[in-house]
Amino acid sequence: MVLVFFNILPIIVVNINTCVDIANQIRKELTLIEAVDRPERLETAPLPYEKDALEPVMSQETIEYHYDSLAKAYTKRYNAGEGDPEFNRGGSLLHNLFFTQLRPPKRNNRPTGSVLKLIHDKHGSFDEFKDKWIETAMSIQGSGWVYLSKSGDIKTIKNQAVKKDVLLPLDMWEHSFALDYRADKKKYINNFWRIVDWDTINIRLTDY
DSSP, X not given: OHHHHHHHXXXXXXXXXXXXXXXXHHHHHHHHHHHHHXXXXXXXXXXXXXXXXXTTTSOHHHHIIIIIIIIHHHHHHHHHTOSOHHHHHHHHXXXXXXXXXXXXXXXXXXXXXXXXXHHHHHHSSHHHHHHHHHHHHHXXXXXXXXXXXXXXXXXXXXXXXXXXXEEEEEEOSGGGTHHHHTTOHXXXXXXXXXXXXXXXXXXXXXXX
């Protein structure tokens, strides 16, 4: 039995080394693919409203801090080659989607058109969708995002990352709500629906 073991040991070592070589090659190829897919420069999308236009749901102070100081920084760091490029790219992309989908507060602001059909087909009703949304958003530990995907599913992103199926994102990092809501994340999530520009979401859905 001992002789048999020592006879097959070189085979095991060779197979392990082969697996490591294959894994390293795959990692190199994925890195090349990511580099090809990665744009040379990013731009921060301009706000389609004045900085005080979202009050009282989102204060001017929050916009100035969140958009001017934080969101723009991801774009600047990516363009300067500082830090993790995919992290910065994800931050730039998600914040561009987030800030350009907002509008001045409106009571009874509900989805219409194609996105309403998507929500009904996947979740039954807008109210049922909101219940699932808040449950998912509140389940995020630490920093992250909750979003409606183009397939109608409610998904989350830990910290931030590049995702190609984001239709409607909500930033759940503490800096997005702390100035206006302190630790009341649930109120922040519920008030979010008052400032969603559903026309913009319908356009995104059509573009997909």
